[in-house]
Amino acid sequence: MRGPELDRLIGLLARLPGLGPRSARRVALKLLLDPSGRMLPLAAALSDAAHAVRACANCGNLDSTDPCAICADPDRDVGLVCVVEGVGDLWAIERAGAHRGQYHILGGTLSALAGTGPEDLTIAHLLERVATGAVREVILALGATVDGAATAHYLADRLDASGVAVTRVAQGVPMGGALEVLDDGTLTAALRARRPLPR
């Protein structure tokens, strides 16, 4: 029924996160119905990004410049480094606009089952950045999972000798969250992390 080009396109689209064969067929059809308006610009954008975007040698962020726009921004606080698992987490924090320092992409978390050890992450590079003396605080913004917590404690131990302040993001009640619908684990973490109200 379909030519090999179309099958290949649908097969490649179906491998993308959130898409299965059925949604890949819908996307392919949408693109094919408007080649000049949708498909060719998308193909050009994919090609441009594939050739231009690379990992920043300083923080690991993806950008078309190296160092990336965040590391090259003179208004950023170089003494404040936020450690995140991946670029998606960096984007999330940037969307919030709450961090005006730099980042460090760890590349994952320590995981016994996945076989991810310290040497598989960019921990050595983080220690090098801290050793330059420019960093005064490292914020650990890792997931609230057992692997995330184990990685955070491991990093805190490794950074202990450097003398920099090591903090981590809070865990607890989300903005707009009603307590009655929160899961038990989040409520427990929130109660354990309670703090005095400012007066």
Next chain:
Amino acid sequence: MEWESPSVVLAARPWGSGDAVVSLLAQDQGLWRGLVKGGAGRAQASTWQPGNLVAARWTARLSDQLGNLGGELVHHAAAVVMDDPLAIDILASACALAETALVEREPEPELFAGLARLMVELPAGAPVLAGLVRFELALLSRLGFGLDLSACVLSGSNSGLAYVSPRTGRAVTAAAAGDWADRLLVLPRFVLDDGEGDPAGWRDGLRLSGHFLARDLFGQTNRGLPPARERLVRRVEAMLDHPT
């Protein structure tokens, strides 16, 4: 096919978008894996953290299928100890050992009881290490590599046991060990009397169980001990070097 059983979550691997393949140690079914729909999503991810106790339910059309898992959280061990590096390492080490060493779908009610007790006692701090060593020795025993700590292999005496032969796994008294003591593994007191132990005893206990885990369980398949356990051993040794 279906069962319901109290279980300890050992691991959860993301599967597709939002689902997870979860490993459990179920009370009556042993190590069991199943697909949790939405298990890696926002609503359920905290339930399926390693160490948590859940009332699990597994269903499948045929017994040899992966099947679907669901469950209710009973005790959130992971959330309670997030800020405690030693407890997190104990949790990760025990779960990784069970997940990688046990045979699938072999009932292990005693190991389940030991692991569940360990997860509930995690907030008690360092003395839980004694429970971890006992769990590891029980794991060795269940898998056919149990130590013989009933009497001295040399003198036959059952008092004054202080060492274990690293070759045979049999106990030796301090008197019988003589000049060979430094070639033997130290047998901490808490292993025999079910006590809490002390930092030196916990280190010795981890060395004792670690030697036989590495040689008999993981060495058989040319695997190293789980990295989480090696981190734990380093942390306990650091406790001895820098007591607070």
